[in-house]
Each structure stands twice: as structure tokens, then as C-alpha cells.
Amino acid sequence: MIVGIDLGTTHSLIGIYADDGPRLFPNPLGDLLTPSVVGVDDDGHVLVGQAARDRMVSHPQQAVAAFKRWMGTDRETRLGRRTFRPEELSALVLRALVADAEAALGGRVAEAVISVPAYFSDAQRKATRAAGELAGIRVERLINEPTAAALAYGLQERPDGSRFLVFDLGGGTFDVSVLEMFEGVVEVHASAGDNFLGGEDFLDALEAACLADLGLAPDALDAPQRGQLRRRLETAKRALSSEEEVRVECRLGERAIDWRIDQQRFAHLVEPLLQRMRAPLERAMRDARLQPEQLDEIVLVGGASRMPLVARLVSRMFGRLPLRHVHPDQAIALGACVAAGMKARDRRLEEMVLTDVCPYTLGTEVARRDEQGRPQSGFFHPIIQRNSVVPTSREDTFWPVQPGQSGIVLQVYQGESPLVANNIKLGELKVPVDPRLPPEQNAVDVRFTYDVNGVLQVEAAVRATGKRHELVLERNPGLLDPRQIRERLAALAELKVHPRAKQENVALLARAERLYEEHLHAREQLQQWIARFRAALETQDELLIREHRREFGAALDTLEPA
The missing domain is CATH 3.30.420.40 (ATPase, nucleotide binding domain)
Known part of the structure; x- marks a missing residue:
């Protein structure tokens, strides 16, 4: 299935x-x-x-x-x-x-x-x-x-x-894609985005403003207090989607917090984040070679796209309301x-x-000669350009730089910079050549093939000998190899994970512990509720546990209405 x-x-x-x-x-x-x-x-x-x-x-x-x-x-x-x-x-x-x-x-x-x-x-x-x-x-x-x-x-x-x-603006990433439908085919023309831009960054901006207004340094709160504050600020962020002004109240240790923020100030705080969205949007449209009026629809998805200021940004850029x-x-x-x-x-x-x-350009490192004819290494030579429809296969030809070379090393990179130092190295393939031949007779045909699952195959064929060499980049530095996956899989199998049937009880107790952290005035009452529920769990009587779970949840709702 x-x-x-x-x-x-x-x-x-x-x-x-x-x-x-x-x-x-x-x-x-x-x-x-x-x-x-x-x-x-x-x-x-x-x-x-x-x-x-x-x-x-x-x-x-x-x-x-x-x-x-x-x-x-x-x-x-x-x-x-x-x-x-x-x-x-x-x-x-x-x-x-x-x-x-x-x-x-x-x-x-x-x-x-x-x-x-x-x-x-x-x-x-x-x-x-x-x-x-x-x-x-x-x-x-x-x-x-x-x-x-x-x-x-x-x-x-x-x-x-x-x-x-x-x-698509989610909690931690931002993506934009331009698609076209024709003859039963949904084709992606271009994709762009920011892997470090999402709803969490908007929450960070709220937190920084709140602490600044209260005269608190970023490290003034301990971890539980910061967690409690961010939870309240998350609720406030959502409320700003429909309310002109929201109020944040909570107690952090001995200090009572009472902070207000309105939509106008929130928009000012997150303006740099909104500007970061513009670049991927413009890039995707440029790569797709389209003007805004050539789009039939604009679709907003992702939880963070609920914010009205996001819809306003899109409406201003494209001159229409999104779906x-x-x-x-x-x-x-x-x-x-x-x-x-x-x-x-x-x-x-x-x-x-x-x-x-393919979301990124794939290519290899090459050397280019300067005005004096001296080779300068470190340049990026694209083979598969970003936003090429996958699966795709492209070929190019390379030669040794110096006479007498016994081989060339194909350094494979991913990125958009003209210099490999600013791109991401994916791997390398060593290709032997005949050092007795002059460089112009030692041509190596290199083919990059990229499939829908993100697997890159690099093939190199030496023209003079007909020998072929292959590199399949299924793994990158820092990733797990098959042996490590087997070891980690065995370690995960030994973990004691709460069974699905007990998740409701575990989640309810975790919620009660969080409320105990947040509500100083109700701690004694919460302890009594927790003790009573734990006693019900010890009976292993499912009917009794279900009844107590319902009562326990209703009691917690009085402290934290849904």
C-alpha cells in the first residue's frame, strides 16, 4: 500500500x-x-x-x-x-x-x-x-x-x-513554482525558494520586538520561560490575521507580561522577511520567461500563507487575488x-x-586561461542548468590542461556561482588518460544524467581509449552510507516508543505538565488532577481510563480554552 x-x-x-x-x-x-x-x-x-x-x-x-x-x-x-x-x-x-x-x-x-x-x-x-x-x-x-x-x-x-x-510558505521553508498544464501533462517550468524562511522567522521577529519592549535581553529568559512566551506569541501571530490588535499576557517567573501589538507594527517588523520573498518570486518568473499577466492563477499554500500581509504582497506583485x-x-x-x-x-x-x-545547476570545475595563457582553476562549468525538466541528460567535452597529464579529476558541484568555492561539492570522478598524447587528443566526453528522484549519474568516456568511467552520486559528504543506515536502523528499533494506543494518555499528561509550568496559581489543583489520572492508568481498565481521560481533558480546558 x-x-x-x-x-x-x-x-x-x-x-x-x-x-x-x-x-x-x-x-x-x-x-x-x-x-x-x-x-x-x-x-x-x-x-x-x-x-x-x-x-x-x-x-x-x-x-x-x-x-x-x-x-x-x-x-x-x-x-x-x-x-x-x-x-x-x-x-x-x-x-x-x-x-x-x-x-x-x-x-x-x-x-x-x-x-x-x-x-x-x-x-x-x-x-x-x-x-x-x-x-x-x-x-x-x-x-x-x-x-x-x-x-x-x-x-x-x-x-x-x-x-x-x-x-508555498510553510513553517520553515519558502518555495515558489511556475507550472503549466497541457495535453494531460503538468509541467514545472521553474522553481525557486529559500530553505531558511518560514513562519518560524515571523515568530522570531515578534519575540525580538516583545523582549525589546520589555527591556529584556535575549538571554534573560530560561528555556521553559522562552518556550512559554513563544507559545503565547504564536497564538498572537495567528490572531493578527483577523484582529487589528492583540494582547499577550503571561507570567514568566516572578514577572507578569502584558504586551500589545497591532497589525501595522507587525507588518513593519516583518518587512525584511517579505522582501526576502520577492527575490525567489522574481527569479521563478524570470526563469519561466513569463510576465505576471501571462499567469492564469496564483495559489497560496502553507500554514504561514494565512497572514494577510503575505496575500497583500502577492496581490501587489501580480495584480490579482490568489486562490x-x-x-x-x-x-x-x-x-x-x-x-x-x-x-x-x-x-x-x-x-x-x-x-x-532540477532545482539547482549541476556542473564541474574547470580551468580557464588568462590573458597570458596561464590556466586559472576554480571556475564552475554548468552542464545541467537549473529548472531543466527531469529526467534530463546533458553531455559536454573536456580536455587535460597540461601536456603529460595522466588523468583528469571531475569535481562535481551544485550551485549558481561562477566559482566552485561558493557552490556545493557533490563528489569527484578520477578519469585516467594517456599522458603520451597531446591534450587536444585526450578528449573526455562527460554526461550528467539527473532523474526524478534526485539521483545524479556522471559518466566519462575517454575518446582515445574508449574506456568508460561512472560515478553515481547517491550519497553526499555528511550523509549516511548504507552501513550507517543499517546501524542506525538497528538502534532505532531498540528505542522505547510509546505505542499508538497510549498516545492520548501521554499527550494529556504532557499538556498538564506544560500548564503546570505556565500557571503558578493552579499548580496544586493540577497536581491533584495528574495524580488522579495516573491512578486511573495504573488500573489498566480501559473504560475507567477513557472516562478519566475525558474528565481530565475537560478540566485542563478550563485553564486553556480551545
Whole structure:
């Protein structure tokens, strides 16, 4: 069975393409959105989702979020007794999602289509695939998030020749893609974005302004207090979408906070972030060689796109109101489900063909001669230009720089700078040549082939000898190799992860602990409620536990209305 997954920075979702179209599955708490947060409890059990998110407030050193931004790096995070790489943290979220799908379907899930930001690098895409392997599923395809959003909107059903721009602002990443529909083909013309721009950055701007107004240094708050403040500011940020002014009240230690902010000041605070959005938008349109009036529709997706100032920016730039009728938090997941249906060859999707593009330019290092004829190395020579439709294959020819060279080294890079020092090295391929031949007779034909799954194959053929050499870049420096994946998979299998059936209880206790951290006046009452609920859990009587869980949740709602 194949599922579609939106593995997001702040929230993740899972679903399938069912008889009635794409369908998303709830987690044990009944929510479609599962927070992309991982933590551990006092006993070392792993928490995923809402329980881990609440744990971040009460025990900030025992939970982590926004690790999607670290994908493709070797950064490690310590939780409890062990450390986790970004792939492992993502794998734990994927495991929880798959467990939810299996509970709803009553069968095993073995394959998935996972959405990734359009501007994810080669390393980040491979790290996402490794996360799927660590979670025990085969990743059939990675689909760019704006492309998935287009499928959710049913843009493939529009008249031939229709052109669309998809604007995707999530919690941690920003993507924009220009797509065209013709003869049953959804083709991506251009993609651009910023992997470090999202709703979290808008929250950072609010936090900085709040602390400045209160005369507090950024390090004045301890981790639990900062977590509590950011939670209140997140609520305020959402309220600013519909209210002219919002008030933030909370108690941080002995200090009572009472802060106000209005829409006008918020817009001023985040203006630099809005300006950062302009460059990818303009770049995508330039690469697609289109003018704003040539677009038929503009689609907004991603939770952070709810902010009115984002819609205003898009409306000003393109001279029209964007589409927003599909739930912005669910659009990418729904599109991933459609893509999963395509992979499963659902008969209703047989006539649809989906193409994508290579988000970065791929090439090799070359030397160029200066005015005196001396070779100067370090220059980037593009072979596959960014926004080339994939799968794609391009060939170029290279020669040794000096007479007597016994070989050339093909240094493979990804990036947009004319100098390789500013680009990302993906690997290298050493190609022997005959040192007795002059350079002009030692030509090497080099072919780059890039597929829809982000795998780059480099082939080099020496004309003089006919010998061929190959490099398949399935791994980048800092990523896990197959042996390391097997080791990490075994380590993850030994982790004590709370079973799905207990998630409601775990999440409720984590919420109570967070409220205990926040509400000094209600601590005694909260302790009594926690003790009573723990006693109910000890009975192992499901009917009694369900009754106490309902009462416990209602009691917590009196402190924190939904």
C-alpha cells in the first residue's frame, strides 16, 4: 500500500488516494496535523507529536523541533541518553504517521510519496530518502511541495495551456513554482525558494520586538520561560490575521507580561522577511520567461500563507487575488496523496503525467586561461542548468590542461556561482588518460544524467581509449552510507516508543505538565488532577481510563480554552 506524506517543518500529515479521492488520516488525538516534534519523557520513552510539543515548554532540553532545516547535514541533537541525526528525528515522525495510517487502514504501509521543498538540495533530498528507509518504508518518489499543492487544487483538470504560480510558505521553508498544464501533462517550468524562511522567522521577529519592549535581553529568559512566551506569541501571530490588535499576557517567573501589538507594527517588523520573498518570486518568473499577466492563477499554500500581509504582497506583485480555497495546511499532503495514486496507477489518474525540474545547476570545475595563457582553476562549468525538466541528460567535452597529464579529476558541484568555492561539492570522478598524447587528443566526453528522484549519474568516456568511467552520486559528504543506515536502523528499533494506543494518555499528561509550568496559581489543583489520572492508568481498565481521560481533558480546558 502506498501513502502520500507531507513531512513538514512544523506539522506533518499522511493519507492515501481512496475511491472518493485523497483522504488524510488523523493521529490518536483526532487531529490531521501531527506536530513535527520529537522528545523523550523521564523514563526515556520517545514522544512524537503533540506530547513532544508540550514537552518542549515544560522540559525544553528533552524535545526538539524544526529539524527539517538540518536535513542534509551531520548535525546531532542529544535527547535523553543518546543523540539523533536529522534523518533519525524525521524517521520517528514518519513512523508515527505510518502507524496512524496502518491503524486507519487495517493493513501494512510499505511505500510512500513524500513531499519536499522545491528548493531542497541534492543532499537534503537524499537525507529525506534515508529518513524513509530508517522509518521502514520505501520512498517511491519525492515530489516538490508546490507541485503537490497544484495537484491538490486540481490544476491538472484545467484547460490546456493554463499557467499557474504556486506560492508555498510553510513553517520553515519558502518555495515558489511556475507550472503549466497541457495535453494531460503538468509541467514545472521553474522553481525557486529559500530553505531558511518560514513562519518560524515571523515568530522570531515578534519575540525580538516583545523582549525589546520589555527591556529584556535575549538571554534573560530560561528555556521553559522562552518556550512559554513563544507559545503565547504564536497564538498572537495567528490572531493578527483577523484582529487589528492583540494582547499577550503571561507570567514568566516572578514577572507578569502584558504586551500589545497591532497589525501595522507587525507588518513593519516583518518587512525584511517579505522582501526576502520577492527575490525567489522574481527569479521563478524570470526563469519561466513569463510576465505576471501571462499567469492564469496564483495559489497560496502553507500554514504561514494565512497572514494577510503575505496575500497583500502577492496581490501587489501580480495584480490579482490568489486562490486559497483548499486548506493551506492540508494542500501539500492532499497533493502527495494524488501523486501516490499516480504511482499506484489508479485508473482515474491514468491520463495524467507529472514532470518536475532540477532545482539547482549541476556542473564541474574547470580551468580557464588568462590573458597570458596561464590556466586559472576554480571556475564552475554548468552542464545541467537549473529548472531543466527531469529526467534530463546533458553531455559536454573536456580536455587535460597540461601536456603529460595522466588523468583528469571531475569535481562535481551544485550551485549558481561562477566559482566552485561558493557552490556545493557533490563528489569527484578520477578519469585516467594517456599522458603520451597531446591534450587536444585526450578528449573526455562527460554526461550528467539527473532523474526524478534526485539521483545524479556522471559518466566519462575517454575518446582515445574508449574506456568508460561512472560515478553515481547517491550519497553526499555528511550523509549516511548504507552501513550507517543499517546501524542506525538497528538502534532505532531498540528505542522505547510509546505505542499508538497510549498516545492520548501521554499527550494529556504532557499538556498538564506544560500548564503546570505556565500557571503558578493552579499548580496544586493540577497536581491533584495528574495524580488522579495516573491512578486511573495504573488500573489498566480501559473504560475507567477513557472516562478519566475525558474528565481530565475537560478540566485542563478550563485553564486553556480551545
